[in-house]
Amino acid sequence: MASTSSTWRRNQQRLAPWLFLAPGIAMFLIYVIIPIFQSMAISLYQWDGLGEKVWVGLGNYVELFDDEAFYTSLKNNLIWLVLYLLAIPAGLFVALFLNQTVRGIRIYKSLFFFPFVISQVVVGLVFSWFYDPNNGLLNLGLMALGFDPIPVLADEKWVTYGIIAAGLWPQTAYCMILYLTGLNAVDPEQIEAARLDNARGLRMLWYVVLPQLKPATFIAMVVTVIGALRSFDLISIMTDGGPWGSSRVLAFYMYEQAFSEYGFRMGYGAAIAVVLFAIMMVYISGFLWKMYRDEKGR
Amino acid sequence: MFPTPIEKTAPATRIAYKVALPVALTLWLLPLIAVALTSVRSAGDINAGNYWGWPTEFHLLENYTAIFENTPIGQYILNSFKVTIPVVIGAVALSTMTGFALAVYKFKANLLIFFMFVAGNFVPFQILMVPVRDLTLQMGMYNTIPGLALFHIAFQTGFCTLFMRNFIKALPFELIEAARVEGVSEIRIFWYVVLPLMKPAIAALAVLIFTFIWNDYFWATVLTQGADTQPITAGLYSLNGQWVAAWHLVSAGAIVAALPPVLMFFLMQRHFIAGLTLGAVK
Amino acid sequence: MFHSSKTLGAILASTMLATSAFAGELVINTDTSDPAPKKAFQELIDGFQAENPDIHVTWNLFDHEGYKTSIRNFLTADAPDIANWYAGNRMLPYVSAGLFEPVDDVWDQNGLHDSLASAEGSMTIDGHIWGVPYTYYQWGVYYRKDIFEANGIDVPKTWDEFLAAGKKLKEAGVTPITIGTKYLWTAAGVFDYLDLRTNGYDFHMALTKGEIPWTDDRVRAVFAHWKEMLDAGFFIDNHAAWSWQEALAPMVQGKAAMYVMGNFAVAPLREAGLTDDQLGFFQFPVINPDVPLAEEAPTDTVHIPANAKNKEDAKKFLAYIARADVQTKINQTLGQLPINKDSQVGDDKFLQAGYQMLSSTTGGIAQFFDRDAPAEMAKAGMEGFQEFMVKPERLDAILERLEKVRQRVYK
Numbered sequence: 004m005a006s007t008s009s010t011w012r013r014n015q016q017r018l019a020p021w022l023f024l025a026p027g028i029a030m031f032l033i034y035v036i037i038p039i040f041q042s043m044a045i046s047l048y049q050w051d052g053l054g055e056k057v058w059v060g061l062g063n064y065v066e067l068f069d070d071e072a073f074y075t076s077l078k079n080n081l082i083w084l085v086l087y088l089l090a091i092p093a094g095l096f097v098a099l100f101l102n103q104t105v106r107g108i109r110i111y112k113s114l115f116f117f118p119f120v121i122s123q124v125v126v127g128l129v130f131s132w133f134y135d136p137n138n139g140l141l142n143l144g145l146m147a148l149g150f151d152p153i154p155v156l157a158d159e160k161w162v163t164y165g166i167i168a169a170g171l172w173p174q175t176a177y178c179m180i181l182y183l184t185g186l187n188a189v190d191p192e193q194i195e196a197a198r199l200d201n202a203r204g205l206r207m208l209w210y211v212v213l214p215q216l217k218p219a220t221f222i223a224m225v226v227t228v229i230g231a232l233r234s235f236d237l238i239s240i241m242t243d244g245g246p247w248g249s250s251r252v253l254a255f256y257m258y259e260q261a262f263s264e265y266g267f268r269m270g271y272g273a274a275i276a277v278v279l280f281a282i283m284m285v286y287i288s289g290f291l292w293k294m295y296r297d298e299k300g301r
Numbered sequence: 302m303f304p305t306p307i308e309k310t311a312p313a314t315r316i317a318y319k320v321a322l323p324v325a326l327t328l329w330l331l332p333l334i335a336v337a338l339t340s341v342r343s344a345g346d347i348n349a350g351n352y353w354g355w356p357t358e359f360h361l362l363e364n365y366t367a368i369f370e371n372t373p374i375g376q377y378i379l380n381s382f383k384v385t386i387p388v389v390i391g392a393v394a395l396s397t398m399t400g401f402a403l404a405v406y407k408f409k410a411n412l413l414i415f416f417m418f419v420a421g422n423f424v425p426f427q428i429l430m431v432p433v434r435d436l437t438l439q440m441g442m443y444n445t446i447p448g449l450a451l452f453h454i455a456f457q458t459g460f461c462t463l464f465m466r467n468f469i470k471a472l473p474f475e476l477i478e479a480a481r482v483e484g485v486s487e488i489r490i491f492w493y494v495v496l497p498l499m500k501p502a503i504a505a506l507a508v509l510i511f512t513f514i515w516n517d518y519f520w521a522t523v524l525t526q527g528a529d530t531q532p533i534t535a536g537l538y539s540l541n542g543q544w545v546a547a548w549h550l551v552s553a554g555a556i557v558a559a560l561p562p563v564l565m566f567f568l569m570q571r572h573f574i575a576g577l578t579l580g581a582v583k
Numbered sequence: 584m585f586h587s588s589k590t591l592g593a594i595l596a597s598t599m600l601a602t603s604a605f606a607g608e609l610v611i612n613t614d615t616s617d618p619a620p621k622k623a624f625q626e627l628i629d630g631f632q633a634e635n636p637d638i639h640v641t642w643n644l645f646d647h648e649g650y651k652t653s654i655r656n657f658l659t660a661d662a663p664d665i666a667n668w669y670a671g672n673r674m675l676p677y678v679s680a681g682l683f684e685p686v687d688d689v690w691d692q693n694g695l696h697d698s699l700a701s702a703e704g705s706m707t708i709d710g711h712i713w714g715v716p717y718t719y720y721q722w723g724v725y726y727r728k729d730i731f732e733a734n735g736i737d738v739p740k741t742w743d744e745f746l747a748a749g750k751k752l753k754e755a756g757v758t759p760i761t762i763g764t765k766y767l768w769t770a771a772g773v774f775d776y777l778d779l780r781t782n783g784y785d786f787h788m789a790l791t792k793g794e795i796p797w798t799d800d801r802v803r804a805v806f807a808h809w810k811e812m813l814d815a816g817f818f819i820d821n822h823a824a825w826s827w828q829e830a831l832a833p834m835v836q837g838k839a840a841m842y843v844m845g846n847f848a849v850a851p852l853r854e855a856g857l858t859d860d861q862l863g864f865f866q867f868p869v870i871n872p873d874v875p876l877a878e879e880a881p882t883d884t885v886h887i888p889a890n891a892k893n894k895e896d897a898k899k900f901l902a903y904i905a906r907a908d909v910q911t912k913i914n915q916t917l918g919q920l921p922i923n924k925d926s927q928v929g930d931d932k933f934l935q936a937g938y939q940m941l942s943s944t945t946g947g948i949a950q951f952f953d954r955d956a957p958a959e960m961a962k963a964g965m966e967g968f969q970e971f972m973v974k975p976e977r978l979d980a981i982l983e984r985l986e987k988v989r990q991r992v993y994k
Contacts, residue, residue: 012486016406019487023402024414027395027458034455035421038432045431052431052655053680066991071984103307105319113570114326117333120566122516124534125555129332132548136821140335140353157823157973172332180574186303194303203305212303229423236518240538245765246823247970257427262523264651265953265962267676269431276427287423291416298412434656443660526653527612527643539616539646 039280046273052261056270063274072248073275076256079163080232080282083252086167087174087231091223094178095216099208101179102186112183119176127240130169131156156242159249166237166250174230178223185219186212221293228286232279253279340364340552364553368540373528374554377536380525381561383446384453384532385514389507391454392461396506397499399458400465401491405477415466422459426519429456437524449524449532453514461506464576468502469495505576508569512562533558609896610663612643614650619850623916630912631903638896658682662890664897670705670716670882672791673954677886678708684887684894685711686901693902698923702882705950714886715901717910720846720919721937722772722879722951727840728863730757738865742780742808745868749817752840759817761839763830770968771952771961773843775879778805780870784877784947791955793993797985806971806978808870813975823969831855843867845881849933850918864936877946880937881954882922963988 011018046063048056067073101112118126133139134155142152155165189212197211213220235254238244244251244259251259253275259265261272307318327334335353341364342356368374403415433452434443442448472495480490521535528536537558540551566573615624621644628640643663645653654666658677668674677683690696690712696703702716731738731748734755739745749759764770778787782801789795790802812818819839822830828851833839835855842848852862869876885904887897903909910921915929920938928938941948953961967981 015487017408020402020406020408020411022488023398023491027399027418027462028414030395030451030455031418031421031458033436034433034452035424035429035459036417038429038436039424041432042428042430051676051680053659053676053682099304100321100325102304103318105307105322108322111322111326113567115329116566117330117563120512120562121333121559122518122534122537122562124516124518124537125336125559128537128551128555129336133332133335134824136824138353140331143353154821154824157821184574189303207303225423232425235426239518239522243765245767245966245969246973247966254425254427258430261431262652265958267655267958272427273431276425276430279425280428283423283425287420290423291420294416294419295412438656438660441660443656526656527645529643 042273042276042280045270046277048270050269051267052269053267059270063271066271067274067278072251072256073253075249076251076253076275079250079252080279082163083167083170083231083234084228086164087170087227087234088224090171090174090178090227091220093171093175094180094223095182097175097179098182098186102183112180116176116180118173119180121173123170123173123236124240126169126173127237130165130172130237131241134165156250157246159246162242162246162250166234166241169241170230170234170237174227177226181219181223182216185216189215225286225290229283232283232286253282336552336555339549340556342549344547344549346549360549364549365557368550368553368557372540372554374533374536374540374557376528377531377533378557378561380446380530380536381515381532381534384450385511387447387450388453388457388514389510391450392457392510393503393506395454395458396461396465397496397503398491399462400469401495403462403466404469404472405474405495415462418459418462422456422463430523434523444525444527444530446525446530449520449530452520452524453517457510457513461510464506465499465502468499472498501572501575504569505572508565508573509576511565512573515562607638607893607896608641609638609665609893609900610641610643611665611900612645612650612654612657612663613667614645614647615667616644616647617847617850618854619847619917623913626916627904627909627913630909631900634903635896635899638899658888658890662888662892664887664891664893665885665900666888667883667885668714669950669954670702670714670884671950671954672957673950674713674884674886675708676958678713682889683713684889684891685713686715686887686898687712689715689898689901689905693905695905698907698925699905700924702922705882706884714884715905716882716884716922717904718914718917718919719880719882719922719941720917721941722776722843722845722881723867723937723940724865725834725842725844725848725852726863726865727834727837727857727861729861730755730837730840731863738863739868741868741872742870746811746815749812749815753816757837758819758833758839759815760812760841760843761819761830761833762822762842763825763827764822764969764972765824765826765829767962767965767969768951768953769827769830769844770972771965772845772879773809774805774964774968775949775952776843776867777808777870778802779877779879779946779949780867780874781805781808782871783874784949787877787949788947788955791952791960793957793960793989797982797989802982803978806975806982809971810975810978813972818972823973845879846919846933846937859932864933866940875946876944877949878941878944879949879951880920880941881951957992960985960988960992 045056047058047060049059049062050056097115101108101115134141136142136152136154136157141155145152153161155161193211193215194207197207202211233254234252235258238250238252238255239258242250244255257272257275257279260268260275266272307315338356341359341361343358343360343363346357399418403411437443437448437452440448442451476494476498477490480494485494515532516534517532518534518538521532525531525535531539537554540554611628613620613624615621624642628642632638632640654668654677657663658666659682668677674683690699695715699706699716702719703712706712706714706716730752734751734757736748736751737744739748752759762769762773775787778790781804786795786801795802819830819833827844827848830842831848831851832855834842835852835857849862866876866878885901887894887901891897904913905923907921907923907925910923911926914921914926914934918929918931918934920928920934920941928934949955952964956964963985967985971978971981
């Protein structure tokens with residue numbers, strides 16, 4: 004008894020971290036890390052989720068590269084990635100607008116942040132309604148201005164942009180809050196010094212303020228890119244991938260192939276997921292690399 | 302302060318700003334205002350095509366009572382709570398421990414494990430979907446609330462560990478040193494020295510995770526089905542299919558679904574923002 | 584917390600097992616979430632319960648769209664004792680995967696080979712019978728009688744009359760046909776009828792079985808007829824933005840006059856305020872007079888999952904739902920047609936019209952595109968139909984794409 008307790012006492016600094024880590028690591032391995040490799044394995048099989056798995060090697064990938072829908076999804080993913088980044092300047096703009104100390108500004112800030120708190124399902128419903136070709140506010144507005152109505156969600160040219168616009172709403176709110184906090188920490192002395200040097204407006208923003216907002220910009224970048232690649236909820240709610248599949252992205256296409264009414268091609272779906280994972284890995288590696296440098300730096 | 306404080310500008314600018322604020326806010330929240338208005342419209346208004354004008358009658362009670370009486374929305378909301386609350390507790394508990402371990406101890410695999418959590422937190426859901434569903438099936442937990450909650454706990458541990466570890470790292474290490482010198486065991490250090498200091502971080506994570514999980518739609522559709530287990534996000538979508546053109550009811554449902562996280566946000570705003578901006582301000 | 588929530592899960596799982604193992608508990612999963620089907624099943628279950636007071640029925644109601652994915656999950660994981668589904672090719676994946684229980688004995692013992700004879704073929708795969716059909720319903724054209732009358736239009740019997748009727752409606756400022764293709768399948772209804780009327784039942788079945796290339800000239804002929812409708816502006820604009828239910832609105836408001844639909848559209852149309860004087864039904868017009876008239880009439884069925892825990896009582900339930908009086912009642916509420924030949928068809932005028940049309944059909948009865956064709960082909964096909972309806976100039980590309988899918992799916 005005494006000896007075990009003294010073993011513990013002698014080694015506790017070495018053992019304690021593993022004790023603390025064990026449950027977390029176990030859960031994370033079971034539910035996140037191992038499934039990644041399982042998905043990679045499944046992508047080499049043909050499997051309907053019910054019967055036996057059939058080995059097809061790289062067959063799913065070969066099919067993927069000859070699949071129009073895959074390229075449509077890939078293209079839309081790129082559009083999402085690029086346009087979703089607009090949330091960052093938009094968020095900065097709103098943050099600058101609200102970074103004042105007038106009465107009631109705190110309430111304003113919270114209300115502006117509101118869209119981020121709401122579920123994407125609600126955002127999707129609200130926007131599909133806003134876009135409704137007959138009664139939607141957008142088209143009532145267009146018609147009032149004498150334009151023809153645009154059936155945003157039924158038109159392959161507009162649909163992806165329409166959904167992204169809906170996604171930008173909460174995402175801008177997110178970036179705004181990041182920048183508001185960032186602006187709080189901007190060094191007032193540097194601003195005053197720059198003012199004395201006659202820097203103002205955009206020049207001030209670019210040369211003095213933005214460099215100090217770098218950490219906020221970095222986080223905004225990370226969450227926005229991840230958000231763009233994860234875009235699933237809005238597409239599922241607003242268009243179900245249509246019209247004729249033109250608003251699909253990889254995340255949605257994967258779900259459609261693997262789990263939807265007409266899908267159940269688990270292997271093919273897994274192959275799509277692996278491609279999406281590879282794209283995401285580029286960003287994840289970048290993020291980790293930056294963290295690694297920061298860690299070593301201190 | 303940047304931009305120039307409004308008090309220091311010309312009176313005209315000041316007035317313009319004070320007018321612009323509410324106007325901008327109204328435009329920004331226009332979609333939501335429309336939903337709120339629609340949720341109190343009568344069916345007559347909807348049929349007459351009065352979607353965006355002022356409601357002719359206010360059916361606040363009727364509509365909100367109707368959704369609770371005619372649909373399982375109450376059950377969906379209860380399910381959401383049953384998933385969300387254990388996940389908040391579970392993920393926070395796991396990550397205070399992992400965060401503590403990764404922040405306080407120096408050992409070889411430290412950074413590697415930390416990076417595993419961080420990277421895992423960012424992977425696309427789709428690559429987990431098929432195996433996680435199979436795993437849940439095999440454990441006999443498919444279409445159960447614990448089945449969905451267990452996955453969420455595991456996945457959220459990634460983000461929470463990142464957060465907790467950085468938070469503990471910023472605490473004064475001297476406190477721990479001093480305790481060690483006095484011979485306090487590591488477990489007691491965690492419990493009596495570090496944990497009390499982590500209260501703000503725990504609060505921040507709790508609100509944030511609450512919102513994330515409450516709003517989850519994807520995993521709810523993958524791991525649950527039917528009104529007995531599905532949370533409100535998935536439920537709302539099925540209800541949308543049932544209430545076709547009954548937009549006043551869909552809107553009332555949407556408002557009810559959005560309420561808990563919104564309340565959470567307003568009550569715990571400071572913590573919420575602290576959680577979101579993690580690392581943005583060092 | 585990790586441990587406690589895990590034990591919680593274990594307790595929950597074990598209590599669930601305990602309750603489902605409890606004899607006399609019958610778990611029924613259905614997708615009958617729309618008002619009329621929901622009511623029909625409520626009555627059905629109440630009736631069963633009254634006759635079998637020792638059986639406790641647990642009924643899980645699923646969303647109609649969500650059910651189509653859910654069923655795969657619960658058949659493998661947490662199987663109920665009864666699940667509803669559809670006849671024909673649509674049940675094939677579950678039969679091949681061994682997830683449905685053969686119920687030949689139920690048919691033998693209750694004389695169903697005689698009373699349900701008309702549906703036996705669509706319930707049989709590999710020489711076994713896999714469920715019990717309880718209802719079917721006709722497809723066809725539902726139309727605004729009052730608008731037709733106001734514009735002096737008679738019910739069209741032939742393709743030319745049909746086009747002429749559309750033209751008159753257009754002139755009166757009414758869109759001939761409403762449709763909502765967001766969830767795709769509505770477009771398949773139009774395709775099926777055009778194909779059944781142009782090429783006939785046998786060709787249509789061969790096409791959905793993958794025996795005919797999509798680039799075949801006979802398939803093109805179908806699209807040529809469809810194109811005539813498109814060119815004449817038959818369909819409402821922006822249909823890709825709406826579900827089938829949302830597309831009911833233009834018809835109710837009198838902005839559109841027809842809907843190619845199944846009989847389930849009648850209930851919501853009535854609920855929205857259309858009276859029987861305003862609403863009518865006619866058989867899809869003849870295109871090629873040499874082709875015997877075939878119709879579309881999907882059959883809904885109930886099955887016992889192979890993993891069911893209480894098959895004993897499940898069989899009692901199947902025998903119950905097959906009974907003439909029960910089918911009479913359930914179909915009265917559903918507003919659909921009973922399969923049992925001794926059942927009474929409701930005196931609703933749409934039911935009578937459907938019953939007359941279907942019982943005199945000589946050309947054959949199709950289930951529906953997404954029930955006759957395998958899932959993957961159905962999805963690609965319906966997506967192609969939707970695209971064609973908006974971008975008819977892409978026909979060649981669409982057909983080539985479908986052909987590519989066909990060659991993969993049926994190999």
